[in-house]
Amino acid sequence: MARKVKLAGTLATPASEAAKQLLGCILEREIDGERVRVKIVETEAYDQTDAASHSFNGRKPRTDVMFGPAGHLYVYFTYGMHYCCNVVVGEEGTGSAVLIRATEPVEGEAVLEKRRKGRAGVELTNGPAKLCQALAIDKTMNGHDLEKAPLRLVLVEGQKEIITTKRIGISKEKDRLWRFYLKNNTYVSKSRN
DNA sequence: AGCGGGATTTTCT
């Protein structure tokens, strides 16, 4: 069951550990007065030692949030049209974050369908840019403290079967087994391994 | 079912 825990302390672990912790956790979002909740089912880890990570080249304006305290949101814009969101993890100053790649709707599915016009079911949130569109996350949310409305992260503890694979869509550090997802969950973005 | 291209901004070389 969900328990209230301090995010910053609990998530101050290496990115690959935090990425596994975040599976099964809940994101609570308020959109136009409606409450939406989704469960995190797929994540990827990134840190400063990793050439595929935005933080690899050091603390810059874009990556500043990644070097801040754990439990905040790092949002980046990519491919000229998409946003993706990460949970900042690790000790402050380490440039670590966990990319949220897929979620499963738990409450407020109608709101997600409206924002993902023309889509339903699995297609609502089974990809990093899709779930940002569905949950109305854009650059104005960059740096947001996930302890606070309108977007909270609720940590959930419990047993879960985790599959570990290579990350998706990167060209450097391809062999790191830093992608994690919940076994048999249909909301996981299929793609490659 | 699978491949290929377009959209279009930020960052790095």
Add this chain to the structure above:
DNA sequence: GAAAATCCCGCTT
């Protein structure tokens, strides 16, 4: 100037 932590559509097997 090119590539990028992506998605969607259209065309070909």
